[in-house]
Amino acid sequence: xxxxxxxxxxxxxxxxxxxxxxALLQPHLELIATELRxxxxxxxxxVKQLYFPESGFSSITTSGSDGRxxxxxxxxxxxxxAIPLLLGSDRTPHDHFVQSPGEMLAIGTEALCAALDxxxxxxxxLLRFAQVQHVQTAQTAFVNxxxxxxxxxxxxxxMCHDRLDGDELRLTHDFLSMMLGVQRSSATLAVQxxxxxxxxxxxxxxxxxLNRDAMxxxxxxxxxxxxxxxxxxxxxx
Amino acid sequence: xxxFFFNVRHRPGPAGLAEDHEGEELEDVAAAREHxxxxxxAMIERDQLVTVRNWMDCSFEITDEAGQHVLTVPFSGxxxxxxxxERGTAILA
Numbered sequence: 440x441x442x443x444x445x446x447x448x449x450x451x452x453x454x455x456x457x458x459x460x461x462a463l464l465q466p467h468l469e470l471i472a473t474e475l476r477x478x479x480x481x482x483x484x485x486v487k488q489l490y491f492p493e494s495g496f497s498s499i500t501t502s503g504s505d506g507r508x509x510x511x512x513x514x515x516x517x518x519x520x521a522i523p524l525l526l527g528s529d530r531t532p533h534d535h536f537v538q539s540p541g542e543m544l545a546i547g548t549e550a551l552c553a554a555l556d557x558x559x560x561x562x563x564x565l566l567r568f569a570q571v572q573h574v575q576t577a578q579t580a581f582v583n584x585x586x587x588x589x590x591x592x593x594x595x596x597x598m599c600h601d602r603l604d605g606d607e608l609r610l611t612h613d614f615l616s617m618m619l620g621v622q623r624s625s626a627t628l629a630v631q632x633x634x635x636x637x638x639x640x641x642x643x644x645x646x647x648x649l650n651r652d653a654m655x656x657x658x659x660x661x662x663x664x665x666x667x668x669x670x671x672x673x674x675x676x
Numbered sequence: 677x678x679x680f681f682f683n684v685r686h687r688p689g690p691a692g693l694a695e696d697h698e699g700e701e702l703e704d705v706a707a708a709r710e711h712x713x714x715x716x717x718a719m720i721e722r723d724q725l726v727t728v729r730n731w732m733d734c735s736f737e738i739t740d741e742a743g744q745h746v747l748t749v750p751f752s753g754x755x756x757x758x759x760x761x762e763r764g765t766a767i768l769a
Binding site: 589611613621632 | 682684686691694695696697698715718719722723724725726727728736
């Protein structure tokens with residue numbers, strides 16, 4: 440199979456790399472199909488591969504006795520596994536799995552580490568992504584502590600929308616309740632509230648974003664901080 | 677097992693009913709009632725919505741697979757759960 444070319448990859452980190460850094464990674468990138476719920480990195484197990492999403496996205500969750508709650512999302516702006524590896528750990532207590540199916544470019548941990556040893560600029564860019572990911576996780580804590588469920592739903596849908604092609608998201612309220620850390624019926628109430636204001640259209644198992652601007656207004660300070668950090672640090676906006 | 681749908685009534689009128697299209701599989705009507713009470717209790721304890729000012733005004737309007745009304749369970753029918761030791765809250769009881 441042909442190797443991925445920097446001109447045609449969709450992952451924004453890979454696009455942002457200097458061509459020499461992309462060339463270091465290129466022979467080791469393997470395009471894989473990522474179906475819904477596919478485990479990418481399991482909690483407390485050695486990270487053997489990292490993933491640059493090309494389409495679709497992954498969810499990072501933490502688990503307690505009451506179930507799991509989402510703490511972050513990584514799509515084509517990022518690298519799944521960057522945080523533990525770049526910060527000097529070979530594993531993480533958090534679960535990483537595919538939340539929206541698509542394709543990802545997988546790279547072995549050893550190949551990535553070898554490239555990091557050879558290129559300070561590659562290392563710096565990926566560390567900057569780790570910083571953005573840290574800001575996103577902190578933002579999740581802020582939003583969960585500060586905002587009511589409709590606002591948290593709006594923020595979450597915007598984050599999904601940023602990482603999707605098109606306006607439609609496939610998900611059940613059962614799954615949504617896990618992502619927001621709320622009861623299933625509370626998720627149903629929040630979906631109905633946004634639908635009542637024509638921000639979204641919800642059908643069984645599917646949800647379409649109708650009015651992104653209104654959703655950004657509703658999400659208020661809950662949305663935008665990690666996105667601005669990404670623009671500043673990665674894409675030099 | 678039959679599937680029950682837990683629609684939430686939060687104010688009068690058609691816009692005041694959040695319809696459950698997914699439902700839960702439960703043994704019988706008694707189990708559906710228990711599930712509704714437990715869900716309501718957790719919502720009262722932990723969940724806050726802009727559109728629901730007072731959980732005590734809410735009720736579950738439970739329907740079956742044919743869409744027929746089975747049971748109404750008002751949130752006011754819940755009693756606070758005994759402190760749950762697994763969650764560590766027994767310390768505060």
